[in-house]
Amino acid sequence: xxxxxxxxxxxxxxxxxxxxxxxxxxxxxxxxxxxxxxxxxxxxxxxxxxxxxxxxxxxxxxxxxxxxxxxxxxxxxxxxxxxxxxxxxxxxxxxxxxxxxxxxxxxxxxxxxxxxxxxxxxxxxxxxxxxxxxxxxxxxxxxxxxxxxxxxxxxxxxxxxxxxxxxxxxxxxxxxxxxxxxxxxxxxxxxxxxxxxxxxxxxxxxxxxxxxxxxxxxxxxxxxxxxxxxxxxxxxxxxxxxxxx
Ligand SMILES: [Zn+2]
Ligand SMILES: [Zn+2]
Ligand SMILES: [Zn+2]
Ligand SMILES: [Zn+2]
Numbered sequence: 123x124x125x126x127x128x129x130x131x132x133x134x135x136x137x138x139x140x141x142x143x144x145x146x147x148x149x150x151x152x153x154x155x156x157x158x159x160x161x162x163x164x165x166x167x168x169x170x171x172x173x174x175x176x177x178x179x180x181x182x183x184x185x186x187x188x189x190x191x192x193x194x195x196x197x198x199x200x201x202x203x204x205x206x207x208x209x210x211x212x213x214x215x216x217x218x219x220x221x222x223x224x225x226x227x228x229x230x231x232x233x234x235x236x237x238x239x240x241x242x243x244x245x246x247x248x249x250x251x252x253x254x255x256x257x258x259x260x261x262x263x264x265x266x267x268x269x270x271x272x273x274x275x276x277x278x279x280x281x282x283x284x285x286x287x288x289x290x291x292x293x294x295x296x297x298x299x300x301x302x303x304x305x306x307x308x309x310x311x312x313x314x315x316x317x318x319x320x321x322x323x324x325x326x327x328x329x330x331x332x333x334x335x336x337x338x339x340x341x342x343x344x345x346x347x348x349x350x351x352x353x354x355x356x357x358x359x360x361x362x363x364x365x366x367x
Contacts, residue, residue, distance in 0.1 A: 134190040136295040147192040150293045151182060151275055154194055160292070164280050173282040176200060179252055180276035180292070183210070185269065185353035190298040198288040199249035199277070203231050207244055209289060210260060210270065213366040214352040217359045220263035226251055227258070268354045291366075297351040304330035312346040313356040324356070325349070 133146040140159035154160060168175070177199035184192040193213070197206065203224050211222070224231040224244065231251075235241040252258075252274050260270040282288070300310040303323045310325035316336050317324035326334050326346075336345050349355060350362030 134192075134295040134298050136192070136293045139290065139292050145293075147182070147184065147189075147295070150194055154180065154292055155276065163283065164278075167281040167283045171281055172285055175279045175281055177249060178278050178280060179248060179274055180278075182273045182275050184271055186271055187269075188353040188355075190295055191351070191353040192295050193291060194275075194293040196290045196292055197248070198282065199252070200247055201288050202245050202247055203251070204233070204244035205288070206248065207233055207260070211262070213291075213363050214270075215262040215268055215354050215360075216363075217263075217354070217357070217361070220265070220358075222260065222262040225259045225261070227256070262354070263358060266358045268357060270353070295351070300325050300349060302327035302330050304333055310349050312343075313349055314345050315347055315356055316345050318356045 135144045135146050136150060137144050138150065138153060138157055138160070140157050140163055143153060143157075145153050178196050179199050181195045181197065182192065183195065191214070195209075197209075207222055207224070215222075222233045223241070230239075230241045231244045231246065232241040233244055235243050254274050254277050256274045258272050260272060262268045262270075283290075302308045302310045303325045305327060308327035308329070311328050312326050312331050314321075314324045314326070314334055314336050317334075323334065331337060331343060331346060337343055347356050347359070348361055350360070352360065352362065354360040
């Protein structure tokens with residue numbers, strides 16, 4: 123896949139959900155292991171005993187070709203790959219109900235498995251498949267694919283903070299600041315889906331979009347998509363997350 127050409131600052135940061143401290147992706151990995159506020163929240167959950175202790179996985183989710191976007195999640199290991207798939211769709215991916223699959227240690231777990239191809243179902247508990255330090259992949263849409271890399275950073279046992287609680291977004295990257303490639307001044311708010319892989323002028327602000335060659339040629343703005351905080355920005359018809367804006 124072609125390199126993305128975007129004008130952005132390097133190393134996007136995000137805030138720890140527990141204490142508010144800001145770190146880049148890898149610094150956050152270390153911080154979450156040591157965060158005093160996180161430890162206190164987990165201890166409090168254990169004392170309140172709303173649930174029996176459960177196993178939790180700490181996942182770092184990112185995208186090799188769009189490294190500004192990352193998530194640190196903690197999720198109940200009894201939940202399924204399908205639950206994780208749905209969450210990824212909700213926060214980063216869903217545009218028009220495309221197929222998706224996890225690839226884990228040479229096996230494919232599909233949202234719509236085809237037995238003849240040896241695909242397995244996603245309806246299987248995370249605990250049955252994942253182990254600490256495991257790296258695996260998720261693909262959404264086999265046409266304009268968004269490929270994510272998932273790493274199991276840690277696991278622990280503890281009570282949930284609520285009866286139905288199964289997932290915590292422990293940290294998420296702040297929206298990258300992308301500058302308009304026409305005026306080089308204002309923040310880009312739209313991206314041209316025709317030019318996103320091939321040109322240096324795909325990212326535009328609200329005013330400069332009307333100067334963009336594709337707009338001038340077509341006299342229409344249907345080729346633009348909004349700039350949103352997701353590695354799927356500018357792909358297919360993706361317009362951002364309603365549940366996790
Ligand atoms: Zn913290
Ligand atoms: Zn789509
Ligand atoms: Zn501009
Ligand atoms: Zn264009």
